[in-house]
Amino acid sequence: xxxxxxxxxxxxxxxxxxxxxxxxxxxxxxxxxxxxxxxxxxxxxxxxxxxxxxxxxxxxxxxxxxxxxxxxxxxxxxxxxxxxxxxxxxxxxxxxxxxxxxxxxxxxxxxxxxxxxxxxxxxxxxxxxxxxxxxxxxxxxxxxxxxxxxxxxxxxxxxxxxxxxxxxxxxxxxxxxxxxxxxxxxxxxxxxxxxxxxxxxxxxxxxxxxxxxxxxxxxxxxxxxxxxxxxxxxxxxxxxxxxxxxxxxxxxxxxxxxxxxxxxxxxxxxxxxxxxxxxxxxxxxxxxxxxxxxxxxxxxxxxxxxxxxxxxxxxxxxxxxxxxxxxxxxxxxxxxxxxxxxxxxxxxxxx
Amino acid sequence: xxxxxxxxxxxxxxxxxxxxxxxxxxxxxxxxxxxxxxxxxxxxxxxxxxxxxxxxxxxxxxxxxxxxxxxxxxxxxxxxxxxxxxxxxxxxxxxxxxxxxxxxxxxxxxxxxxxxxxxxxxxxxxxxxxxxxxxxxxxxxxxxxxxxxxxxxxxxxxxxxxxxxxxxxxxxxxxxxxxxxxxxxxxxxxxxxxxxxxxxxxxxxxxxxxxxxxxxxxxxxxxxxxxxxxxxxxxxxxxxxxxxxxxxxxxxxxxxxxxxxxxxxxxxxxxxxxxxxxxxxxxxxxxxxxxxxxxxx
Numbered sequence: 078x079x080x081x082x083x084x085x086x087x088x089x090x091x092x093x094x095x096x097x098x099x100x101x102x103x104x105x106x107x108x109x110x111x112x113x114x115x116x117x118x119x120x121x122x123x124x125x126x127x128x129x130x131x132x133x134x135x136x137x138x139x140x141x142x143x144x145x146x147x148x149x150x151x152x153x154x155x156x157x158x159x160x161x162x163x164x165x166x167x168x169x170x171x172x173x174x175x176x177x178x179x180x181x182x183x184x185x186x187x188x189x190x191x192x193x194x195x196x197x198x199x200x201x202x203x204x205x206x207x208x209x210x211x212x213x214x215x216x217x218x219x220x221x222x223x224x225x226x227x228x229x230x231x232x233x234x235x236x237x238x239x240x241x242x243x244x245x246x247x248x249x250x251x252x253x254x255x256x257x258x259x260x261x262x263x264x265x266x267x268x269x270x271x272x273x274x275x276x277x278x279x280x281x282x283x284x285x286x287x288x289x290x291x292x293x294x295x296x297x298x299x300x301x302x303x304x305x306x307x308x309x310x311x312x313x314x315x316x317x318x319x320x321x322x323x324x325x326x327x328x329x330x331x332x333x334x335x336x337x338x339x340x341x342x343x344x345x346x347x348x349x350x351x352x353x354x355x356x357x358x359x360x361x362x363x364x365x366x367x368x369x370x371x372x373x374x375x376x377x378x379x380x381x382x383x384x385x386x387x388x389x390x391x392x393x394x395x396x397x398x399x400x401x402x403x404x405x406x407x408x409x410x411x412x413x414x415x416x417x418x419x420x421x422x423x424x425x426x427x428x
Numbered sequence: 429x430x431x432x433x434x435x436x437x438x439x440x441x442x443x444x445x446x447x448x449x450x451x452x453x454x455x456x457x458x459x460x461x462x463x464x465x466x467x468x469x470x471x472x473x474x475x476x477x478x479x480x481x482x483x484x485x486x487x488x489x490x491x492x493x494x495x496x497x498x499x500x501x502x503x504x505x506x507x508x509x510x511x512x513x514x515x516x517x518x519x520x521x522x523x524x525x526x527x528x529x530x531x532x533x534x535x536x537x538x539x540x541x542x543x544x545x546x547x548x549x550x551x552x553x554x555x556x557x558x559x560x561x562x563x564x565x566x567x568x569x570x571x572x573x574x575x576x577x578x579x580x581x582x583x584x585x586x587x588x589x590x591x592x593x594x595x596x597x598x599x600x601x602x603x604x605x606x607x608x609x610x611x612x613x614x615x616x617x618x619x620x621x622x623x624x625x626x627x628x629x630x631x632x633x634x635x636x637x638x639x640x641x642x643x644x645x646x647x648x649x650x651x652x653x654x655x656x657x658x659x660x661x662x663x664x665x666x667x668x669x670x671x672x673x674x675x676x677x678x679x680x681x682x683x684x685x686x687x688x689x690x691x692x693x694x695x696x697x698x699x700x701x702x703x704x705x706x707x708x709x710x711x712x713x714x715x716x717x718x719x720x721x722x723x724x725x
Binding site: 133139191194195196197198199201202203205206207209210211213214216217218219327331334335338339342373375376378379380382383385386387388389390391393394397398 | 457463511514515518519520521522523524525526528529530531532533534535536537539540541542543544653654657660661663664668693695696697698699700701702703705706709710713714715
């Protein structure tokens with residue numbers, strides 16, 4: 078039994094199953110609106126943020142445009158549903174989600190091939206332009222018919238099993254997807270692939286001397302990360318019932334990066350904390366704004382945005398290694414143990 | 429042929445604005461190795477200040493422009509001293525997040541003061557009716573000429589400042605090698621603050637110039653976000669370390685976007701920017717004006 082638990086695969090699988098069970102309990106215990114407003118958005122954000130965290134923190138490549146991969150996932154789902162898959166049973170949903178992952182991973186491969194030649198701010202520039210440019214394709218004259226223009230395409234929700242209401246069922250689907258993503262990435266990080274990511278991040282020349290193909294490793298990181306983001310995007314489309322350009326603005330890409338950096342680069346747990354923060358913070362500050370009952374709509378409408386900006390900047394000043402780094406530091410101080418493993422990194426350093 | 433000329437002229441004037449934003453980003457990158465994503469927010473805010481003065485209080489265009497530039501100096505200096513300085517030696521991504529936080533903060537602040545719903549128009553400094561060539565109208569107006577002259581003058585001013593004055597030499601020294609500069613008595617911290625202030629002031633000029641080119645430009649986000657991305661694209665095309673590259677990148681981007689907008693479709697300018705950037709970087713991964721350096725082992 079001990080030996081089995083020492084195997085990462087077994088341990089991660091057990092944790093994932095326990096996690097799914099606990100999340101189901103949480104979803105059924107909380108009122109339904111929390112499922113649709115909080116749990117489900119956190120879950121799809123986790124999918125995208127965890128992938129981004131592995132890309133930036135472990136393979137050392139920055140992406141300011143992960144919203145673009147989410148958009149690819151969402152549009153794949155909507156287009157498939159419109160043209161090929163007419164029903165909306167849960168089995169078909171699984172197929173659609175899988176297809177979204179595959180298509181966005183392929184798109185990630187294309188971007189990754191370009192990205193493998195670029196470093197630091199140059200890669201940041203390309204991904205930023207992609208994040209801003211790709212959603213505008215929806216209003217390109219020759220594609221707006223297919224992509225539904227600025228209002229986007231309709232997505233049909235899955236049928237929930239008898240006795241479970243829709244919002245809880247959808248939140249559960251999102252949670253299962255998020256747990257699968259975390260399980261997958263946790264195994265990848267502890268495997269040969271994850272080690273090659275970190276080797277390439279820390280020293281490209283040493284990695285290539287050790288027989289790794291740097292470009293191939295970097296493209297693989299983009300593929301994995303884009304696939305996870307595509308799943309997140311498809312789930313977002315399923316929840317909001319549309320795939321439209323407005324959902325994938327630059328602010329989404331920035332929010333994902335903020336979640337990753339806030340949580341702690343390269344750490345999957347950090348991606349979860351960060352996602353919780355970027356989903357809940359605007360909602361809490363919205364509540365705060367309405368509780369304060371400020372007369373001017375201009376001011377109260379902008380309080381969430383302002384709190385968000387201030388928290389981002391202050392969090393970086395207060396906890397430079399993210400929340401995960403801070404927790405580790407506290408744990409280390411409490412147990413007196415020395416640091417074990419370094420998963421955090423410094424991308425964008427040098428060119 | 430005439431249309432081609434027109435598109436080129438139009439591209440030159442928008443390209444000059446991109447060049448100004450790109451130059452501001454390059455100055456900050458050279459000084460502190462940080463891509464200042466708050467640049468878009470800073471120039472949005474200063475443009476709003478100028479708009480408030482000219483359109484709401486009937487202040488003269490030039491006075492408002494001067495106030496905007498002064499506000500840019502202050503915002504840039506404050507941002508460097510209080511937000512960027514503490515994260516300067518930390519992980520580089522942290523500085524990126526801090527500038528994103530500042531961008532969001534400035535957008536929220538502008539929304540609180542001026543509202544998010546309306547997109548205000550800013551009257552340009554000069555007439556926007558094109559010059560006439562014989563019987564035909566050029567896509568180049570006195571306002572475009574003003575943009576070209578203003579940005580060129582500022583670029584020349586910066587060139588003289590950096591290459592011919594003691595202050596400029598110290599700024600370059602502080603950016604090039606902070607340790608050595610400090611040992612030689614250069615007040616590195618102050619000069620980095622000054623560099624940010626100058627860059628933000630240049631951004632403020634670009635913001636006011638850009639606001640006059642289109643009705644409904646002045647709003648907390650939207651057009652200014654695109655302006656930041658175009659500026660960044662231009663800077664990256666030129667090679668982030670090269671001021672000359674920033675100007676050339678800006679002009680190139682402006683002209684190519686002008687052609688693509690007319691010959692293909694004008695709905696997807698940011699997608700063209702992405703494709704142009706990708707094409708340039710596939711050929712030269714560190715931008716057009718990068719020096720070839722051996723990668724550090």
